Amino acid sequence: MEKKTEDRSPTNRAVITGCGSFVPSKILTNEDLARMVDTSDEWINSRTGIKTRHLTSDEESTAYLATEAAKRALQYAGLDAEDLGLIVVATITPEMVFPSTACFVQQALGAKKAWAFDIGAACSGFVYSLHLVHQLIENGRLDSALVIGAETLTKITNWKDRSSCILFGDGAGAVVLQRKQNAGRGILYSTVGADGTFWEALNCQAYGSRHPVSRPLDNPDKVYMQIKGREVYQQAVRRIVDAVTDCLEHCGLTLDDVAMVISHQMNARIIESAAKRLNLPEEKVFINIQNYGNTSAASVPIAFDECVRHSKIKKGDIVIFVAFGAGVTWGANVIEF
Numbered sequence: 001m002e003k004k005t006e007d008r009s010p011t012n013r014a015v016i017t018g019c020g021s022f023v024p025s026k027i028l029t030n031e032d033l034a035r036m037v038d039t040s041d042e043w044i045n046s047r048t049g050i051k052t053r054h055l056t057s058d059e060e061s062t063a064y065l066a067t068e069a070a071k072r073a074l075q076y077a078g079l080d081a082e083d084l085g086l087i088v089v090a091t092i093t094p095e096m097v098f099p100s101t102a103c104f105v106q107q108a109l110g111a112k113k114a115w116a117f118d119i120g121a122a123c124s125g126f127v128y129s130l131h132l133v134h135q136l137i138e139n140g141r142l143d144s145a146l147v148i149g150a151e152t153l154t155k156i157t158n159w160k161d162r163s164s165c166i167l168f169g170d171g172a173g174a175v176v177l178q179r180k181q182n183a184g185r186g187i188l189y190s191t192v193g194a195d196g197t198f199w200e201a202l203n204c205q206a207y208g209s210r211h212p213v214s215r216p217l218d219n220p221d222k223v224y225m226q227i228k229g230r231e232v233y234q235q236a237v238r239r240i241v242d243a244v245t246d247c248l249e250h251c252g253l254t255l256d257d258v259a260m261v262i263s264h265q266m267n268a269r270i271i272e273s274a275a276k277r278l279n280l281p282e283e284k285v286f287i288n289i290q291n292y293g294n295t296s297a298a299s300v301p302i303a304f305d306e307c308v309r310h311s312k313i314k315k316g317d318i319v320i321f322v323a324f325g326a327g328v329t330w331g332a333n334v335i336e337f
């Protein structure tokens with residue numbers, strides 16, 4: 001586990017100057033799901049906090065969602081796509097095996113000067129990406145970047161499996177990061193980690209090199225996400241608590257200094273349980289899973305955008321992003337907005 005980022009010259013800071021999000025218009029309610037599998041609104045809501053989720057149509061792809069979120073973030077930042085230096089898309093539901101989803105976004109935006117690549121760290125992908133881009137900007141190698149979390153998880157959902165199909169939704173969130181000199185704000189710190197011994201807790205096995213498309217699958221359900229919900233639940237709470245504690249300790253912050261903790265929205269009960277262990281007051285924990293379900297890498301930037309646009313987060317506020325996901329992976333960033 002990588003514990004600490006190096007302390008660098010405060011001259012170059014990676015500042016979030018814009019944010020945006022986009023979800024498809026089609027909504028699937030718990031009542032709709034109760035007509036598809038043996039479940040109920042009461043069961044789903046009491047176990048997960050989810051009420052509705054957004055679903056892409058056949059025509060809507062991950063790059064489309066990512067591009068729409070990116071346009072909104074660029075508009076907020078007042079930055080032309082042509083001036084972007086880098087586009088990173090965090091996703092586990094890419095446009096295709098290759099090229100990267102980020103290249104499709106680059107083309108759609110006309111961001112001719114940007115290099116572009118994807119990050120596959122599942123639900124932690126956005127937090128991982130911010131950590132990387134932060135280093136490039138502080139080192140002076142990059143002036144600006146778009147970091148996007150974008151997912152179309154409902155395209156790899158098994159709609160016959162009631163234990164998983166209730167959880168997921170589609171959407172995208174984006175932030176613009178810019179190098180500012182002596183800004184006195186920006187990304188302050190990140191902590192990230194992974195433990196591949198738990199890969200079986202969350203996965204989608206077809207069609208990588210282990211189960212290539214050229215060979216029939218031993219189990220046709222390998223085209224869908226498989227989760228071991230209980231195992232994920234317990235680990236997620238522990239990793240979120242540890243990552244937030246690490247952030248507070250490293251930055252010398254108390255909970256009073258923090259305006260908001262934005263967790264990956266995997267289950268409202270997981271977030272509430274972690275918040276309780278951290279003694280975080282309710283008003284400092286943002287939850288919007290009721291409207292979107294679990295959108296993996298997209299959930300933190302969608303939640304951040306919602307907070308900013310509804311003035312729950314203001315300029316100068318200290319915000320902690322935290323995530324846990326398949327791999328297993330986890331991470332957190334401390335931002336002075």
Ligand code: ACO
Pocket residue numbers: 038039040043044047048123162163164166167202227228229230232233236265266267294296324325326
């Ligand atoms: N409706 C009704 N009953 C259900 C449903 C459903 N949708 N799903 C499962 N059940 C039943 C099970 O069959 C089981 O019945 P049994 O006792 O007769 O065998 C019972 O409910 C309990 O099943 P569990 O899987 O133990 O239910 P649990 O209370 O753990 O809740 C849940 C399941 C909501 C998935 C929970 O474990 C969870 O949120 N886990 C973590 C989230 C997660 O895995 N997210 C995956 C995304 S990856 C990420 O974001 C990190």
